[in-house]
Amino acid sequence: MKECTILVTGGAGYIGSHTVIELLNNNCQVIIVDDLSNSNKKVLDRIEKITGVHPIFYPISICDKDALSLIFTTHKINAVIHFAAFKAVGESVQKPLDYYKNNVSGCLLLLQIMQEYSVKTIVFSSSATVYGQPKEVPVKENSKISPQSPYGFTKMMIEQILTDIYHADKSWNIAILRYFNPVGAHRSGLIGENPNGIPNNLMPYIAQVATGKLDYLQIFGNDYITKDGTGVRDYIHVVDLAIGHIKALKYFDFKSKVGQMITLNLGTGIGCSVLDVVKTFEKASGKSIPYKILPRRSGDVAEYYADATLAKQVLGFQTRFNLDDMCCDTWRWQINNPEGY
């Protein structure tokens, strides 16, 4: 990985910033492209504090073709990790055009420019959301794809575009990584998830209940057919997830003229219920998490977790952090940064 220059779109965001740290730890040169629509510039100083390196940063949108092209002219880029995207499921239902434009058109522009400059290695940030309502758990990569929201469809469409590109030109290296539920924060407590407004997702919501910023957790349903009636998910520590991207890049042989395409789940393979997360967070923080049971949230599935064997076979990827670590690290980030960055 030495002397590799990696362009990270969305590199100031939650998963992007953790991945940038792992790239820098692996002696890569990193160029971040991020329009800061859902991230904060201060993350760059935090990355420098952790790694000693201030990554090169361009505050532009991936939809700005000229600005993006200029970056490829200025730097000799070896590979791209593409995170930049809108990611709120509910919002995507309200604003489908914004999602298709930013996520799908933005990615198309990026891929066109990559082709123009013969940069043919990409790691794409997909999501387990492409599986929709899974027929069986654990969910395997060859399970039926059936997204339930415009957001999920943007991920599915990009997966299809990448598949077609690879079929047309086998010199591309393409990794599609389907994340389960990323949570946690860097152990330093300096970077973490920084949701705008009231969080949609479970872990940041619980963290804000623990600090007293929110009064209580609303648990959406306790009548699912799961071990305790609450929803079951596969929570994966964001640092493990970040390392998955490094392993995907290392898997590609940059010197070979023959490319490869892989589609992999990144999860722990372990399902945890909402109540498991509540109890573990209480232990990690020493705070009690009051909650109320509400009706099910529309669009939620009862249970899904990854079949994580393929990523282990192909990349040697294995998660290191458990739910205790995820809660402890979230809590450290939350108390050190109660108002975010």
Ligand code: UD1
């Ligand atoms: C959601 C997104 C998914 C995205 C993922 C990122 C949907 C339908 N899917 O997944 O595309 O990749 O976030 O992590 O939104 N819960 C509560 N109370 C809360 C929040 C959540 O009880 O305030 C429950 C949910 O019902 C669910 C579990 O906690 O059982 C996890 O929810 P959440 O963190 O929102 O993630 P997902 O819905 O799995």
